[in-house]
Amino acid sequence: MFFRHLFSVVRKTAVCVAMEASNATASVECKTHNSPPSVEEVLKMKWEREQKDLKEKMLLMDVDDWSKLKITTDVVNKFPQKLCLRYVGGVDISFIKGDDVNACAAFVVLEFPELKIIYKDISMVQLTAPYIPGFLAFREVNSLKEKIEKLKNIQPSILPQVVLVDGNGILHPRGFGLACHLGVLTDLPTIGVAKNLFCVKKLQDAGDWLPLIGISGKQHGVIYRSCKESTNPIYISPGHKISMETAIWVVEKCINYRIPEPTRQADILSREYIRSLCNKGESDKKPSHKKKKRERGQKRNEFDNPMPSETCEDESYLGPGLDLWDS
Numbered sequence: 001m002f003f004r005h006l007f008s009v010v011r012k013t014a015v016c017v018a019m020e021a022s023n024a025t026a027s028v029e030c031k032t033h034n035s036p037p038s039v040e041e042v043l044k045m046k047w048e049r050e051q052k053d054l055k056e057k058m059l060l061m062d063v064d065d066w067s068k069l070k071i072t073t074d075v076v077n078k079f080p081q082k083l084c085l086r087y088v089g090g091v092d093i094s095f096i097k098g099d100d101v102n103a104c105a106a107f108v109v110l111e112f113p114e115l116k117i118i119y120k121d122i123s124m125v126q127l128t129a130p131y132i133p134g135f136l137a138f139r140e141v142n143s144l145k146e147k148i149e150k151l152k153n154i155q156p157s158i159l160p161q162v163v164l165v166d167g168n169g170i171l172h173p174r175g176f177g178l179a180c181h182l183g184v185l186t187d188l189p190t191i192g193v194a195k196n197l198f199c200v201k202k203l204q205d206a207g208d209w210l211p212l213i214g215i216s217g218k219q220h221g222v223i224y225r226s227c228k229e230s231t232n233p234i235y236i237s238p239g240h241k242i243s244m245e246t247a248i249w250v251v252e253k254c255i256n257y258r259i260p261e262p263t264r265q266a267d268i269l270s271r272e273y274i275r276s277l278c279n280k281g282e283s284d285k286k287p288s289h290k291k292k293k294r295e296r297g298q299k300r301n302e303f304d305n306p307m308p309s310e311t312c313e314d315e316s317y318l319g320p321g322l323d324l325w326d327s
Helices: 002-033 039-055 065-069 137-154 178-186 244-253 261-297 322-326
Strands: 087-095 102-111 116-126 162-165 190-194 209-213 219-224 234-240 315-318
Touching: 039 137, 039 178, 087 137, 087 261, 102 137, 102 261, 116 137, 116 261, 137 178, 162 178, 162 244, 162 261, 178 190, 178 234, 190 244, 219 244, 234 244
Parallel strands: 087 162, 162 190
Antiparallel strands: 087 102, 102 116, 116 315, 190 234, 209 219, 219 234
């Protein structure tokens, strides 16, 4: 009798413990389900709305005369200069290894069709917004937009008629990449020229290209083999105020190597700028080391006093040929 009673008590206790455990689990699940969204989720929702609003202003057609007629300055004698493509811009951002906040932003303007740099603006910037896949523009676009707006104010006569962007245009999960974003904000025609894509069919010869078509049948861009020496293609997509056909035409006209010259030069200059800063940092360390040696065993003189540190200012450059174009 005693054992039967004891077994009953133990069984009831076990049932109660199991019920409590079940309720606790349900409570935890409920709290997890109702927990507030993370900072990244909030940003995603906010940025998606902004992308959607900006996308409504995007134009995927040729708006300017030069893009409709595809006239370059090499036939300027036959057509008025205002109908010709004269200036092409390029933007790129390079990063310091191991640093995802401090970066170097570069904006260049090239004389077309010679592809000679006539303006450059290079400076260190801080990218404080987090990187979230699909939202690169919100991290980089302001630094690039500021440089273009600066040129509008100081030398509007050489403002590029089209800007090539190291990134995507409509070849993007929501059809609105960095090139589109920058184009809408600056009201300039833009083209996305990306270096990577997940998987593509091989292209045999320089100048070969394949359309990138989605499930809906819409063309989002092209895979383009820019030169025979490189087997790696580039990925072209319109950004704003330009058609697919004209975007390809512009990139073709800007090819000397695998990457079109405007973004290639922006990339080269931004990397050189970072290297120069790193080299300067190393050279600044050496005098202090020698100074300590002199203080220990040699007489100090006036040349031992450290020089004032130089400040790194934005590098803006108006190159040769500017006066010719201004006339």
